[in-house]
Amino acid sequence: MEGLAELHTHLGGSVASDILWSLAHEQGIALPVKDYSEFERLVTVSDPRGVANLDALDQIYHWTELIQSSPIAVERSVHAAIGGAYRSQGITTLELRFNPMKRNRGGERDLDHIILAAIRGLDRASLEYPQVRAGLILMMDRTFSAEQNSVIVEKAIGWAPRGIVGVDIAGPRPDGTRYDYRQALPMVEEARAAGLGVTIHVGEEGGDIGRDEIGEVVEVLRPDRIGHGILAAGSDELMSALREAEIVLEICPTSNLLTKALRDEDAVRETFRSFVDAGVAFTIATDGPEMMHTHLRDELELLRRIGALDEDELAEANRRGHEASFVRAGRLMPRV
Template identity: 85%
Template sequence: MIAADEGLAELHTHLGGSVASDILWSLAHEQGIALPVKDFWEFDRLVTVSDPRGVENLDALDAVYHWTELIQSSPLAVERSVHAAIGGAYRSQRITTLELRFNPMKRNRGGERDLDHIILAAIRGLDLASLEYPQVRAGLILMMDRTFDARQNEIIVEKAIRWAPRGIVGVDLAGPRPGGRRYDYAQAAPMVEAARAAGLGVTIHVGEEGGDMGREELGEVVERLRPDRIGHGILAAADPRLMALLRDAGVVLEICPTSNLLTKALPDEEALRDTLRTFARHDVPFTIATDGPEMMRTHLRDELELLERIGALSAEELARANARGHAASFIGRT
């Protein structure tokens, strides 16, 4: 196991899932947000995957994110959330490389808030945390969404490029497929190229679920969008061609073990072990993350302990995955 005083790298964590429930509770009350519950412990269950059996499926997380995104829909809330997430990651896990991702358009109340104010607030939180925790390299990733139209996603990339000198280090594309249909990644290609040309890193949520369609999307994303990293990508373990494609392209997978178990993307620990062992045998590069430590009720060292306990990865393999996380970070590229 990685030593307790050794710095960890976490590259895949959502801002909405990285802030403790008590902080979100206070932020909601400070902003006068009408909550559906009046008791803190009921609220805690509202903004986390509190049932150890997980949720019905990946789409069920949308209801959880609805509340965290609403609560973080002000400059004050975004600043405090970023600051709290970075400080908490270092204090509890000794994380020294951390990337936080969020969609600013899901935090501006449908245009009521100015988008630049939301992004700049996140940057202020980043700056404040860097003063308190100079040991931590931290950066922000702005997320496009599959439910948005092309112009909305273009604006997010334009904002990422504008604020790159201040701590925006990459772009992402996530969200449910509209109508459950296969997403047209060709429309995202010009935006991804613009981000890449500006020196930003590119990571795409794909290959987490969806069976054959998910695997087809994963192959399309690697070949058409050429991302540096992929969020999840676990479906590739069933396809030797996809694993060869990932390996040859040097695409790093961001694996989130507990999240995949809680959302039923992987049915059990045996499937998790088989997936990681398959990637290791085929030299598919990956790193380990939480997806959102507070929402998933796990932390990065818990993930590493889980993988070693079930025989998915050895201590040496975990150390290599962590080192790969530091090396694959987008921080310092722009």
């Protein structure tokens, strides 16, 4: 297989625990633990049986985002994540996503400094690993106000020439009820008009609510890609809508198992077979390799082992990742 492509990985889940440990100490962040192995349990999904639900995962993100809440920490995190992905997995197309407003200590740090620090990390990694096409996605949040989310999109557009390649929405539903994705339409349209890619976290969990949300996202937001979208599997209506809109799903099998979004490997296999049979396009990702204790090659191996995808289908999913990336060739440095 050629170089691998990974399009769905969160900065908060992509940095090795030892680096986060050092960053926490360098910044004097008060941690609830004093021992490194306890820290590792704090910042990763350490129990192989996973977490109880997405709220429990958010508790882990709370710590990694807090530790990444400074320009220097963001720069080092982006740099480490890109270099690590290339060195250990041979990933040559990589998109890293993060919410800058969850890294500015409630407005105490300047947002542009945080974003520019991420771009510096990207630039440093590009110098060291010119084989890698990498880009950054800025995330809006379902718990944020429309004003906050529109600031994030404005920043994404402003810094697009420097390596911000897309926008996303993630985070828990504000009060457990269905999230109204239509409120994001003005931001999504603005981002699209500016040439940014659009990917939306939806249809990861939530049963019928999650399925309704997928339908709404496909119809109203028309994103290029969807993060997860696994609840569409088995629904002829949703799968044909995805196929017709040519939306690429970013599927993260181990993450879905750890959060109980998919109950077991049989469910993973059924999900993939549904999408293959219905002609829905997808690519494979980890959601955050360090936090999930998995890497892209492990994901491919899992899918191979459980008979979810054969060799050709795995290669196709990887090719799709390179193709569906928001990183344009123009972003690469001129080679002289």
